[in-house]
Amino acid sequence: MTNKTFILQSSxxxxxxxxxxxxxxxxxxSLMPAAFASIYFFRLKAVVMLFSCVVVSLATEAIFLWLRKKPFHSLLDGSSVITGLILAMTLPPSLSLELAVIGAAAAIxxxxxxxxxxxxxIFNPALVGRAFLQTSFPVAMTTWIPPVTAKINTATYATPLANLKFEEAVAQGTLTPLKDLFWGNIGGCLGEASAITLLIGALYLLFRRVIDWRIPVGIMVSLSAFTGVFWLISPEKYASPLFHILSGGLMIGAFFMATDMVTSPISPLGSWIYALGIGLIVGLIRLFGGFPEGVMYSILFMNAFVPLLNRYARPQILGERSKR
Amino acid sequence: MPTKSIGEEFLKGFWKENPIFRQLLGMCPTLAVTNAMINGLAMGLATAFVLIFSSLVVSSIKKLIPSQVRIATYIVIIATFVTIADRFLAAFFPPISKNLGPYVPLIVVNCIILGRQEAFSSKNTVGRSLIDAFGMSLGFILGLLILSAIREILGFGTFFGFQVMGQWFKPWIIMILPPGAFITLGILLALALQIERKTKARR
Incomplete structure (x- = not known):
């Protein structure tokens, strides 16, 4: 120890x-398995959509960094790549490219x-972009095509949830089988194509502790509790909780969008309240709302509560006296 | 009160004290009726009519108004002119009156008008009050036109009802809905603030 200076450094x-x-x-x-699954099911359309959303997100970010005179290195942190990727995965594969470009630019x-x-x-950027598109172009955003692998030659194809809502699929017995929901081969957004690929990515993130396990678990618990009650009362009218968990955007929403670090609560208690709220609102919209799917709006809605949750669901500091 | 030249009194409504972009007054009509330019213009003209005549009356009888009941007096005067404007629109331009809906009667509680009476007309001469009212009205109309032009072009693809965007353009329906109003106004406010900062730095 020749150097005798003290190192003074703050925490x-x-x-x-x-x-x-x-x-x-x-x-x-972790999004790669699901991205490759969407490419497998929707081929070239998926490739073009994923690629253009990512490029436009990066370009918009660069323009804003330039306008705001910020250093460009934050372009490389990957956050806008994720926004573009997730946005593309929440879009219908039949959407025309110019609309996807508008959505990606609006998101950033x-x-x-x-x-x-x-x-x-405050809000998840990818979902803001999607909500912008949904409100601007409601018809284009709800026109679905069958996956290439389905070998069906129709122009449009109902998603499992639209089937459930508008065609009374439970009573007709035409509900999409759980097997298809789990492995893929269904109509829907790019990222909804197959639940298993999303799960693989999500398990990796949980294992790396990048995302908080409480959020997806809380969402699924409250959604299954809510839909389960109705299913138990009249199974001939309502779909099972498992169907609700596997269908639509719930998987990608619960694992990849609700868990966004910036827009989710910090404390464990806050995370629980946030997640249970999302699941409940998804259930409410799906069973009683006007839309067949409600993951986007429920996450955006609960995002708005995050600052409040961070304030009121603070963990007790060690040694702090309880308030009562 | 520092005395300004007549020109300054007139021009301040356009930029320095623009009701929409600088004072953020009258947000309710600003957000609600700017989905098409014709609605924005009609709202602007109706507000201008009420503002100019209220300023004229208030500044001429300002010595007669007891200060304890001045707000109530202003409201009665404003409401008189709002009723005239409302009935006039309903009689001569029924479609526009229908489009604007409850927002014409709501001019009564528009903060620009009450604010000018309280802050200006009750303390200044008739001439100055009129010039102030004209400047503020034109500034308000200008703000409404800018906002409604952006929303109409993106939301309908038209400008004052004329098709300006080609067939390729898909209208952004969000722009004619309430969220479009908030997004556009937010962006315009940010721009106004930025321009103000830039000009201040140069001075």
Whole structure:
């Protein structure tokens, strides 16, 4: 020890080895199985959609960084790649490319940069982009085509949830089998094509502890509790909780969108309240709302409560006296 | 009160004290009726009529109004002119009156009008009050036209009802719905603030 100077440094003294880019790239990596599944089911359409959404997200981010005179290196942190990727996976494969471009630009511009960039946005940017498209082009956003592998030659194809809502599929006995929901081969958004590929990615993220397990578990528990009650009362009218969990955007929503670090609560109690709320609202919209699917609106709705939850669901600090 | 030249008094409504972009007054009609330019213009003109005549009356009888009941007096005066504007629109332009719906009667509680009476007309001469009212009205109309032009072009693909976007353009329905109003106004406010900062830095 020749150097006798004291090192004075303020906290934190322990730093996690994780960084923003590391986490972001883990999420991108975990989305790959589902992305490849969507390419398998929808072929070239999926490739073009995924690619263009990512490119437009990056370009919009770059324009805003330039306008705001911010350093360009945050372009490489991967967050806008994820926004583009997730947005593309929530779009119908038949959507025309120019609309996808508008959505990706709106996601980054209105959903993220307007608030001040990564870490400052209240709502999940990809879902803001999707909500923008859903409100602007309601017809194009609800026109579905069958996957290439389904070997059906029709122009449109109902999603399992639209089938359930508008065709009384339970009573008719035409409900999409759970096997298809789990493995794939159904109509729907790109990322809804197959539940198993989303699960593989999600397990990796849970294992790496990138996402909080409480959020997906809470969402599924409250959704199955809510839909389960109705299913038990009249199984000839309502679909089973398992059908609700596997269908639509619930898998991708619960694992990849509700768990976004920026827009989900910090404390465990807050996460539970947030997740149970999402599941409940999804159930309410699916069973009694006007739309067949409600994952997007329920996540955006609960996003708005996150600042409040962070304030009122604070964990007790060690040594702090309880308030009562 | 520092005395301004007549020109300054007139021009302040356009930018420095623009009711929409600088004072953020009258947000209810600003957000609600700017989905088409014709509605924005009609709302702007109706508000201008009420503002100019209320300013004229208030500034001429300002010495007669007891200060304890001045707000109530202003409201009665404003409501008189709003009723005239409302009935006039309903009689001569029924479709526009139908489009604007409850927002014409709601001019009564428009903060721009009450704000100008309280802050300006009750303290200034008739001439100055009129010039102030004209400037503010034109600033308000300008703001409504900018907002409704953006929303109409993106939401319908038209400008004052004329098709300006080609056949390829798919209208963004969100722009003529309430969220479009908030998004557009937010972006315009941010732009106005940025321009103000830039010009201040240069001075």
């Amino acid at each position: 934190p003294h322990f730093k996690d080895k994780d960084s923003v880019p590391k986490i972001m790239y883990a999420v991108i990596f 511009a209105i959903g993220k940069q307007v608030f001040g960039g990564l870490g400052h946005n």
